[in-house]
Amino acid sequence: MEVNTEPFINPLVDADMTQDSVVQRLLDRVKKEERHINQFSPSIYMAPRTLRDTSPTSFNPQVVSIGPLHREDEKVQAFEVRKTSYLIDLMRRAKSPQEEILKLCVEKVYTSMEKIKACYVWTKAYGDAEIADMMIMDACFILEFLLKVSISKARSEGILQSNVIFYDLVLLENQIPFFILDEIFQCTVLEFSPNVSLLELIYPVLSYVNIFKEHVKINNISVNNTYHILSLLHQCYKPPDNIKKGHRKSTIPSAVNLDRAGVNFKPNKDPTWFMGMEVKLYMFPCFIGSWSKPTLRIPVLEIYDFTEIVLRNLIAYEQSGQTHSYVTSYAIAMDMLVDTQEDVAKLELYWWISFTSKYCDAYWPKNIANMKRTYFSSPWNIIALVAGIILFAVTVVQTIFTIKST
Incomplete structure (x- = not known):
């Protein structure tokens, strides 16, 4: 009769030992990461x-x-x-x-x-x-x-x-x-x-x-x-301390719908906050007393060659979670305000947008000339360009939901 000399291994005990070791490894990993986070969080990284x-x-x-x-x-x-x-x-x-x-x-x-x-x-x-x-x-x-x-x-x-x-x-x-x-x-x-x-x-x-x-x-x-x-x-671009920082979710009607409701649009001159939007009521006399005309004052955004680059990098930085999402909130608000080219056209009538000619290095003039012929050849092309820059906020919204879901 042949005798089995191999040691007996209880599969249940072995499974328990394996599970315990996995738990321990995970705990060690969590503790190590916690120490790292408490010491210093990365602030320079590839964009999402x-x-x-x-x-x-x-x-x-x-x-x-x-x-x-x-x-x-x-x-x-x-x-x-x-x-x-x-x-x-x-x-x-x-x-x-x-x-x-x-x-x-x-x-x-x-x-x-x-x-x-x-x-x-x-x-x-x-x-x-x-x-x-x-x-x-x-x-x-x-x-x-x-x-x-x-x-x-x-x-x-x-x-x-x-x-x-x-x-x-x-x-x-x-x-x-x-x-x-x-x-x-x-x-x-x-x-x-x-x-x-x-x-x-x-x-x-x-x-x-x-x-x-x-x-x-x-x-x-x-x-x-x-x-x-x-x-x-x-x-x-952060708001001053005297401005209340809330997390209220609200919906802004489009520029066309606001205009139909009787809202005027004007640039926000000398604002308390760069990206602050405010509604002011102006009283006008009439034969039965007075009536109010609401005016939405909007920050004056300068559109030039690198506006989109600066916006994208500021928003990508905000995705780290180490700072407040001031610029992201502004982009989302503008996305709600500008939904179609008609919205951009409506704002363009009231909202002063500065097109500044800021050139790039020596090997870019040809590319910029092409861009000008493509995007600045007519008022409608200019409007389309502005809409494209502002509407990139849609990508921002998608990024926020993607990050929150992971």
């Missing part, structure tokens, strides 16, 4: 796919790569070698020896290395030395570029290319952490210009890419709550 797929070029830098996410893009390689010249120019401004300044910059970056890594959703692995080199080089480029702008020397780089760089600096996927930019600023610019603030230095960028007629203000911006330059622009 539902937004990116509809317009990939809205998130890709055209001239200069900042940070790791687009560092290997073919389009920005030509400018990578030029960053060194900006670093040299910045060091030449300082009184201290270059070696001392660079050593201090490296120390600052290495001290914050883990915090820097936590700011990104990485698409490729980089070593600490590569990250340090990247952060210092990109921060020095930004600071020197801003200094050149502030003293009217950016024209030496060419007006067209400089204009595009402004927009590259506010792309969600093209950022370095603001605290690192501030650290390098303190090590370099403050060393030779102690009375300059970083916010004042960045202001020309915020002003240039501003999508509304009203001038941006930085008086109430907190650097401590700023993740990067796009985050800084987003803060410029």
Whole structure:
């Protein structure tokens, strides 16, 4: 009789042990992620796919790569070698020896290395030395570029290319952490210009890419709550503290329907909030007393070559959940207000829309000329373009529901 010498394994016990190990692995994973979230949440990442797929070029830098996410893009390689010249120019401004300044910059970056890594959703692995080199080089480029702008020397780089760089600096996927930019600023610019603030230095960028007629203000911006330059622009659009922030869901009739109901449309001059919409009642005398004429005052949106890009990046940033969805709410409100080309035409009669000719770098004039022939050849084409930009809010709504359902 043959004896089975293999150990007896109770399948029920083995199943229990397997389930326990899976539970433990999941608990370990949750605890690890909780520690990571509590320390620092990523603020620089690729845009949500539902937004990116509809317009990939809205998130890709055209001239200069900042940070790791687009560092290997073919389009920005030509400018990578030029960053060194900006670093040299910045060091030449300082009184201290270059070696001392660079050593201090490296120390600052290495001290914050883990915090820097936590700011990104990485698409490729980089070593600490590569990250340090990247952060210092990109921060020095930004600071020197801003200094050149502030003293009217950016024209030496060419007006067209400089204009595009402004927009590259506010792309969600093209950022370095603001605290690192501030650290390098303190090590370099403050060393030779102690009375300059970083916010004042960045202001020309915020002003240039501003999508509304009203001038941006930085008086109430907190650097401590700023993740990067796009985050800084987003803060410029937040409502003041005295405006109640609610979460009420309401429906806005279309512009045509409001007009039929007797509502006038006017630009919101000197608004309390950039994106604020308000209804005012104006009393007019008549033979039986007086009657009121409601007027809807709307923010003045400037339509130019990069308006859509700025809007898309601000909305993509809001999808992180780390900030309020001011711009998204504005886009959704405009989507309800503008439902057809007739709505756009109705608003166009009352609502002043500025078409600003802001060109791009040297290799874009032909493309822009084609765009003008296509979209600006007639008033109806202009209306269609405005409608297309505003109605992209539909994509925003779809993104919100997609994110909430996952």
